[in-house]
Amino acid sequence: MFLVSLSLFSLVLFIIYMNFKDFNFKSRLAYAISRAGFTEPSPIQEQSIPLILEGKDVVGQAHTGTGKTAAFALPLLQKMTGKDGVETVVIVPTRELATQVADEFYKFSRNLNIRTATVYGGTSYGRQISHVSGAGVIVATPGRFLDRLDKNKITINPKYIVLDEADEMLNMGFLEDIRRIFSYFGEREQTLMFSATMPDEIKELAHTILKSPTFIQVETEAIPTATIKQYYYVVEEHERDSAMVRLIETADPKKAIVFCRTKRETARLAEYLSGQGYKTEALHGDMEQYDRQKTMKSFRSSDCEILVATDVAARGLDVRDITHVFNYHIPFESESYVHRIGRTGRAKREGVAMMLVTTHELRELKRIQKDVGSELILQSVPSKNSNLDERLKTLFDMVAQEKVSASSETILDAMLKNTELKTVASKLVGLLEKTLTESSLIGKTKDEAEKLLNSVGSDVESENKKSSRQYKERNNKKPQSRSGGRGRSQRRDNDDEIRRGNDRGEIPIPTVMTVGGGSRIIPRKLF
Ligand SMILES: Nc1ncnc2c1ncn2[C@@H]1O[C@H](COP(=O)(O)OP(=O)(O)OP(=O)(O)O)[C@@H](O)[C@H]1O
Numbered sequence: 074m075f076l077v078s079l080s081l082f083s084l085v086l087f088i089i090y091m092n093f094k095d096f097n098f099k100s101r102l103a104y105a106i107s108r109a110g111f112t113e114p115s116p117i118q119e120q121s122i123p124l125i126l127e128g129k130d131v132v133g134q135a136h137t138g139t140g141k142t143a144a145f146a147l148p149l150l151q152k153m154t155g156k157d158g159v160e161t162v163v164i165v166p167t168r169e170l171a172t173q174v175a176d177e178f179y180k181f182s183r184n185l186n187i188r189t190a191t192v193y194g195g196t197s198y199g200r201q202i203s204h205v206s207g208a209g210v211i212v213a214t215p216g217r218f219l220d221r222l223d224k225n226k227i228t229i230n231p232k233y234i235v236l237d238e239a240d241e242m243l244n245m246g247f248l249e250d251i252r253r254i255f256s257y258f259g260e261r262e263q264t265l266m267f268s269a270t271m272p273d274e275i276k277e278l279a280h281t282i283l284k285s286p287t288f289i290q291v292e293t294e295a296i297p298t299a300t301i302k303q304y305y306y307v308v309e310e311h312e313r314d315s316a317m318v319r320l321i322e323t324a325d326p327k328k329a330i331v332f333c334r335t336k337r338e339t340a341r342l343a344e345y346l347s348g349q350g351y352k353t354e355a356l357h358g359d360m361e362q363y364d365r366q367k368t369m370k371s372f373r374s375s376d377c378e379i380l381v382a383t384d385v386a387a388r389g390l391d392v393r394d395i396t397h398v399f400n401y402h403i404p405f406e407s408e409s410y411v412h413r414i415g416r417t418g419r420a421k422r423e424g425v426a427m428m429l430v431t432t433h434e435l436r437e438l439k440r441i442q443k444d445v446g447s448e449l450i451l452q453s454v455p456s457k458n459s460n461l462d463e464r465l466k467t468l469f470d471m472v473a474q475e476k477v478s479a480s481s482e483t484i485l486d487a488m489l490k491n492t493e494l495k496t497v498a499s500k501l502v503g504l505l506e507k508t509l510t511e512s513s514l515i516g517k518t519k520d521e522a523e524k525l526l527n528s529v530g531s532d533v534e535s536e537n538k539k540s541s542r543q544y545k546e547r548n549n550k551k552p553q554s555r556s557g558g559r560g561r562s563q564r565r566d567n568d569d570e571i572r573r574g575n576d577r578g579e580i581p582i583p584t585v586m587t588v589g590g591g592s593r594i595i596p597r598k599l600f
């Protein structure tokens with residue numbers, strides 16, 4: 074008994090005082106870690122680094138922004154010799170994430186004589202391939218990578234494979250590509266999967282790809298509620314634009330992402346917000362690679378303050394100081410909600426997530442709330458003249474601009490016959506103020522929205538069950554390509570677009586399912 078409590082005590086002490094030095098990383102790696110400003114490992118790093126060093130296959134799940142990249146990059150760099158060609162391959166769902174993960178590897182490996190190359194669509198083949206020869210790490214998106222493997226332009230035999238955003242990489246869209254990529258490699262030593270969300274179906278799939286994997290799950294709830302505050306607003310469809318402007322005006326974000334469902338909507342809203350005077354840029358899969366890179370650079374350097382994006386920006390992106398995430402449209406999937414809002418509140422910072430929901434989307438809202446298990450707080454869109462100073466100014470302006478007419482003088486004289494001047498004036502100001510407030514109201518009040526929510530009913534769960542069954546049925550069928558049936562070459566051109574929205578900005582029906590009210594979502598248990 075004494076022994077057990079002693080070892081428990083030392084474990085607690087170990088965890089409390091855990092430091093990167095305890096991992097005994099080689100000196101050049103330890104130096105790079107301290108230069109990056111990392112002192113204490115995050116919980117996912119604490120738990121997964123020793124297992125990866127031991128050679129175990131690991132499935133790691135932890136909140137967005139908690140350092141999963143370093144959790145796999147550091148132990149792999151420790152194990153790599155730097156002399157065996159490409160030893161590590163990391164597969165990620167988007168081009169922007171490929172660049173970011175490669176940068177993270179570079180940050181830690183520049184003194185280790187291990188080079189990192191990226192392979193993703195939209196850039197010249199030649200340059201990428203020349204970078205691959207001589208690299209120890211490849212970070213790739215599946216489409217372009219598979220294309221190069223198919224054409225024998227890349228022949229490698231990596232020891233370590235990582236699927237970052239693993240649930241996305243193994244969903245219906247990417248699974249087929251991943252299996253084929255694996256078929257080009259010989260026996261690998263270790264396979265790792267990381268993500269903030271890990272639906273049960275994906276965990277089952279992990280058993281078929283990994284060798285006796287160890288599952289690490291740092292938190293039980295889907296969203297770090299202590300760091301990300303979540304609000305939603307019920308509006309009419311035609312009020313979305315003005316509601317968004319009102320929210321941005323009052324929240325005054327330092328840096329924000331606004332998520333839309335389609336590429337077309339993204340481009341349009343970015344233009345609209347620019348027109349309203351905000352430093353805004355768009356990011357979506359129909360843009361030229363050069364423009365995508367330019368946008369990301371400008372967002373990271375804060376030249377652009379508001380990034381309007383499709384789900385292509387939902388996974389993994391780590392941009393400092395994003396204070397707000399706005400959902401212009403409710404996302405299709407609960408996982409997507411978790412990842413979208415996880416672009417803020419990263420690395421122990423605080424963030425705010427705000428979402429617009431129409432009355433037709435209340436059922437989807439309830440489902441997301443149920444899936445993520447944390448509370449989204451209902452608010453009404455702030456009125457333009459919500460504080461007294463603002464109201465006073467607007468009223469003064471209105472009165473100053475109004476001309477005195479003969480008829481108004483006659484009416485006033487008539488009113489003053491029976492009532493004191495001050496009373497008449499106060500009542501008229503009251504009327505004016507009421508009109509002012511009503512004319513500037515956007516969306517439903519909290520009372521109205523609550524009534525609507527109550528009327529949505531409680532059949533969300535039964536639909537959820539039905540949908541899960543459909544999900545399983547679909548999963549048993551031959552996997553669909555992300556392109557929703559487009560030809561292979563076209564699919565590869567768009568290799569790294571997260572699988573929502575096709576070229577016309579429409580939704581690829583085969584990858585999602587239709588539930589009540591014509592809305593689409595794939596409900597699954599996230600944890
Ligand atoms: N131990 C640490 N100490 C301080 N900062 C850290 C530490 N580990 C990671 N970070 C920083 O935290 C930020 C988030 O890390 P990272 O992008 O790896 O998160 P993630 O868990 O992969 O998030 P997501 O689920 O969104 O992909 C990065 O800026 C990274 O440099």
Ligand SMILES: [Mg+2]
Binds near residue numbers: 141237
């Ligand atoms: Mg990540």
